[in-house]
Amino acid sequence: MTNHWVDIKNADLVLVMGGNAAEAHPCGFKWVIEAQTRRKAKLVVVDPRFTRSAAVSDFYAPLRSGSDIAFLGGVINYLLDNDKIHHEYVRRYTNVSYLVREDFAFEDGIFSGYDAAQRKYDRESWDYEIGEDGFVISDPTLTHPRSVYRLMKQHYARYTPALVKDVCGTSEEDFITVCEAIAATATPDKTMTILYALGWTQHTTGSQTIRAMAMIQLLLGNMGRVGGGINALRGHANVQGITDMNLITNMLPGYLRLASDGEQDWQAYLDARSPKPLRPNQMSFWQNFPKFRVSLAKALYGGAATAENNFRYDWFPKLDKPYDVLQMFENMHQGKMNGFICQGFNPLAAVPCVQKVGEGLAKLKFMVVVDPLVTETSEFWANYGVYNNVEPSGIETEVFRLPSTCFVEENGSFTNSSRVLQWHWKAADPPGEAKSDLQIIAGIFYRLRRLYEQEGGTFADPVTNLTWDYGQPLAPSPEELAKEFSGRALADLPDPKDPTKILVKAGDQLAGFAQLRDDGTTASGNWLYCGSWSQDGNLMARRDTADPSGLGFYPQWGFAWPANRRVLYNRANCDTAGKPWDATRQTIAWNGTRWAGNDVPDMRPDAAPELDVGPFIMLPDGVGHLFALKGMAEGPLPEHYEPFETPLGINPLHPENPLATSNPGARLFEYDAKQLGSAEDFPYVGTTYRVTEHQHFWTKNVRSSAVLQPSQFVEVDEELAAEKGIAAGDLVKVTSKRGRILAVAVVTKRLRPLDVHGRRVHTVGIPIHWGFVGVAKPGFLANRLTPFVGDANSQTPEFKAFLVNVEKV
Ligand SMILES: Nc1nc2c(c(=O)[nH]1)N[C@H]1C(S)=C(S)[C@@H](COP(=O)(O)OP(=O)(O)OC[C@H]3O[C@@H](n4cnc5c(=O)[nH]c(N)nc54)[C@H](O)[C@@H]3O)O[C@H]1N2
Ligand SMILES: Nc1nc2c(c(=O)[nH]1)N[C@H]1C(S)=C(S)[C@@H](COP(=O)(O)OP(=O)(O)OC[C@H]3O[C@@H](n4cnc5c(=O)[nH]c(N)nc54)[C@H](O)[C@@H]3O)O[C@H]1N2
Numbered sequence: 001m002t003n004h005w006v007d008i009k010n011a012d013l014v015l016v017m018g019g020n021a022a023e024a025h026p027c028g029f030k031w032v033i034e035a036q037t038r039r040k041a042k043l044v045v046v047d048p049r050f051t052r053s054a055a056v057s058d059f060y061a062p063l064r065s066g067s068d069i070a071f072l073g074g075v076i077n078y079l080l081d082n083d084k085i086h087h088e089y090v091r092r093y094t095n096v097s098y099l100v101r102e103d104f105a106f107e108d109g110i111f112s113g114y115d116a117a118q119r120k121y122d123r124e125s126w127d128y129e130i131g132e133d134g135f136v137i138s139d140p141t142l143t144h145p146r147s148v149y150r151l152m153k154q155h156y157a158r159y160t161p162a163l164v165k166d167v168c169g170t171s172e173e174d175f176i177t178v179c180e181a182i183a184a185t186a187t188p189d190k191t192m193t194i195l196y197a198l199g200w201t202q203h204t205t206g207s208q209t210i211r212a213m214a215m216i217q218l219l220l221g222n223m224g225r226v227g228g229g230i231n232a233l234r235g236h237a238n239v240q241g242i243t244d245m246n247l248i249t250n251m252l253p254g255y256l257r258l259a260s261d262g263e264q265d266w267q268a269y270l271d272a273r274s275p276k277p278l279r280p281n282q283m284s285f286w287q288n289f290p291k292f293r294v295s296l297a298k299a300l301y302g303g304a305a306t307a308e309n310n311f312r313y314d315w316f317p318k319l320d321k322p323y324d325v326l327q328m329f330e331n332m333h334q335g336k337m338n339g340f341i342c343q344g345f346n347p348l349a350a351v352p353c354v355q356k357v358g359e360g361l362a363k364l365k366f367m368v369v370v371d372p373l374v375t376e377t378s379e380f381w382a383n384y385g386v387y388n389n390v391e392p393s394g395i396e397t398e399v400f401r402l403p404s405t406c407f408v409e410e411n412g413s414f415t416n417s418s419r420v421l422q423w424h425w426k427a428a429d430p431p432g433e434a435k436s437d438l439q440i441i442a443g444i445f446y447r448l449r450r451l452y453e454q455e456g457g458t459f460a461d462p463v464t465n466l467t468w469d470y471g472q473p474l475a476p477s478p479e480e481l482a483k484e485f486s487g488r489a490l491a492d493l494p495d496p497k498d499p500t501k502i503l504v505k506a507g508d509q510l511a512g513f514a515q516l517r518d519d520g521t522t523a524s525g526n527w528l529y530c531g532s533w534s535q536d537g538n539l540m541a542r543r544d545t546a547d548p549s550g551l552g553f554y555p556q557w558g559f560a561w562p563a564n565r566r567v568l569y570n571r572a573n574c575d576t577a578g579k580p581w582d583a584t585r586q587t588i589a590w591n592g593t594r595w596a597g598n599d600v601p602d603m604r605p606d607a608a609p610e611l612d613v614g615p616f617i618m619l620p621d622g623v624g625h626l627f628a629l630k631g632m633a634e635g636p637l638p639e640h641y642e643p644f645e646t647p648l649g650i651n652p653l654h655p656e657n658p659l660a661t662s663n664p665g666a667r668l669f670e671y672d673a674k675q676l677g678s679a680e681d682f683p684y685v686g687t688t689y690r691v692t693e694h695q696h697f698w699t700k701n702v703r704s705s706a707v708l709q710p711s712q713f714v715e716v717d718e719e720l721a722a723e724k725g726i727a728a729g730d731l732v733k734v735t736s737k738r739g740r741i742l743a744v745a746v747v748t749k750r751l752r753p754l755d756v757h758g759r760r761v762h763t764v765g766i767p768i769h770w771g772f773v774g775v776a777k778p779g780f781l782a783n784r785l786t787p788f789v790g791d792a793n794s795q796t797p798e799f800k801a802f803l804v805n806v807e808k809v
């Protein structure tokens with residue numbers, strides 16, 4: 001979230017699109033109700049299903065799953081056509097007037113630089129025109145044909161209400177009603193918040209859908225504003241924390257991008273990640289990259305990392321390609337992996353295409369499952385007739401189960417969607433032989449290191465030299481780790497303004513990331529968390545309910561990254577002179593000498609408005625990107641592409657160009673390309689989701705949850721049910737090209753058929769929570785049905801739109 005949970009109460013319009021917050025985030029949803037009741041805010045829900053969120057909305061519009069870019073592209077077109085944009089904001093705080101390179105092009109669904117054989121773009125031309133002074137060239141008149149404004153306007157002129165109806169199946173009347181509600185927040189005194197989750201991310205076009213909404217929020221002047229922003233409602237209680245720690249292969253903690261194979265030179269690696277400002281006076285925040293990166297190396301390798309050895313750059317992995325979850329299971333399926341440590345993860349249930357995952361697990365020599373529970377994954381070897389090429393008796397994978405504690409049985413921190421770190425305290429002793437995840441990881445590391453020390457091995461240095469100075473090496477405490485991530489001074493740190501003074505004494509905890517140095521005198525495991533455990537102690541444990549502004553910032557509750565800031569980009573809540581757009585909802589303001597107010601400024605505190613430092617300081621040009629430059633895999637302007645399994649067979653925007661049917665930048669493995677079905681055999685859109693009564697695949701172990709939602713059901717609309725002779729309660733078989741499940745039919749008005757591009761499209765709704773372990777009725781994993789293909793940028797699987805058939809059994 002750029003904003004935070006409580007801030008939802010400050011919105012004039014709450015748009016829930018690409019998520020079902022009432023069902024999946026019922027506690028946080030109270031802030032939507034606050035906004036509705038106290039502020040008379042409106043709630044608009046756009047979802048293929050009439051959900052529990054829709055049930056309390058002021059307006060609901062349906063759309064076909066996987067068509068949101070067409071819808072949002074239509075909104076952009078509407079805002080531009082009807083001049084519903086926040087003019088000063090857009091001119092000064094976005095790249096609307098910048099010129100794009102001459103060789104940039106877009107033709108029949110494909111941007112310049114496409115290599116069809118590799119399914120990849122060379123993004124070179126997706127860039128600005130740069131002047132001789134090294135700064136970007138702009139045209140404040142917005143008339144230049146290559147200004148971002150003209151390119152954007154031309155791109156979205158195609159997205160008319162008629163096109164939205166044709167692609168999304170939403171009536172023009174409903175679409176215009178949503179547009180009008182959104183457009184009403186273009187004035188400086190109104191803001192809209194958008195709450196989304198998997199309905200947007202779990203598509204091969206997920207990242208671009210979110211970008212399209214970011215463009216809308218910029219056009220409306222809603223970024224950096226109280227009651228505004230782009231708000232991803234995260235999943236597990238601590239999934240924001242896991243993202244910040246970057247337990248993925250292409251990032252280091254704090255979103256520090258890892259080196260690629262070609263980047264063997266330390267200085268060149270640093271330079272590539274600390275871009276120079278593209279406008280006069282601009283600060284480009286990532287120029288601090290070396291401070292964060294060196295401090296991380298010091299946290300990991302202490303005295304062994306010095307300036308002379310480039311802080312052991314050679315010990316850090318370099319990537320030949322990203323190893324996301326899909327790539328990992330592809331490798332496993334190809335038999336390229338021997339072992340797999342599976343901690344707090346139930347991939348057989350959670351990853352698409354159970355058959356492929358099961359066949360992959362069967363090719364391992366060993367698997368270690370670290371979990372408090374028995375899971376489908378730990379029992380995969382039973383093969384309940386799913387992996388066609390594998391006989392249970394032929395599976396030789398040795399499975400070790402290490403029972404772990406659950407978060408309530410240990411101290412630690414949670415980072416919620418608001419970026420707020422909150423400390424939690426152990427509530428119960430773990431049962432039986434369970435050990436904490438920390439003890440298990442430490443135990444594995446400690447023994448591995450001993451083996452390396454005793455026997456040597458390939459590239460042992462990064463393991464044998466890792467700093468491990470915890471009180472009990474086999475059981476580091478959560479407190480020790482939290483302090484290490486926050487960071488400390490390794491030498492006396494002189495005050496940069498007055499070198500005769502010492503700012504921080506050697507050994508002291510740092511107050512925040514501004515104190516980090518690139519010379520090896522500071523250590524911090526994650527710059528974003530720097531200051532969360534300062535000399536004042538554990539700020540994550542703060543529980544002060546003071547809220548001086550009345551806007552719900554609660555500055556002394558926990559610790560929000562970065563720097564305890566509650567609203568990101570908050571400089572943009574003021575006009576160019578530094579005066580808040582809306583005095584009743586103010587984050588910070590220019591007081592004549594400094595930026596100050598209710599929140600921690602997202603700006604150099606003494607940067608006077610006259611300097612015209614852009615509010616988006618994480619970007620080298622300091623402005624919000626309507627044109628995304630090279631950041632996105634499939635193009636700098638979001639374009640509608642069909643799901644990889646499309647009910648239409650073509651992209652209505654580019655019917656003649658098969659390259660542009662589905663996302664041309666998405667990766668598709670050879671094996672899975674053969675596992676895609678077509679509408680002739682599988683005529684209905686399948687979509688998977690959650691219900692409030694279960695948490696994924698674990699609460700089926702809990703009797704009360706199992707009683708509330710005992711077994712797999714699927715939802716079908718009344719028209720389809722009549723056509724297929726399906727009555728409520730009937731057992732039905734749902735099949736996709738990859739597999740089948742049996743389920744109880746729920747016949748409902750909440751799903752309705754939509755007329756899309758000359759076809760009647762029915763959606764079959766498939767909740768995901770059941771499997772073959774636990775106390776709920778044994779059944780089939782929903783992911784027997786889903787395709788193994790992901791978003792071009794995040795590789796999030798396309799769980800929300802695929803093709804199925806449904807028949808009465
Ligand atoms: N009770 C409970 N709460 C949970 C969880 C749980 O398992 N149980 N899981 C947690 C986790 S890890 C996560 S990630 C979150 C997920 O939170 P959500 O994303 O809110 O959950 P889902 O139910 O997967 O899907 C949300 C909605 O997206 C809609 N949708 C599907 N396709 C599209 C589309 O193309 N466009 C639009 N606009 N909408 C679409 C679906 O109809 C569904 O209503 O929930 C968290 N909260
Ligand atoms: N078709 C379809 N598939 C989906 C989704 C969908 O919408 N549709 N949603 C996807 C999403 S968003 C998510 S997040 C995934 C979820 O997928 P997973 O994260 O794999 O599923 P969970 O069941 O939430 O959790 C995995 C395991 O963590 C264990 N666990 C709980 N606490 C601890 C702990 O403290 N330590 C350890 N070691 N283990 C612990 C639980 O017992 C559980 O077995 O599923 C994904 N799969």
Ligand SMILES: [Mo]
Nearest residue numbers: 234235236239
């Ligand atoms: Mo999730």
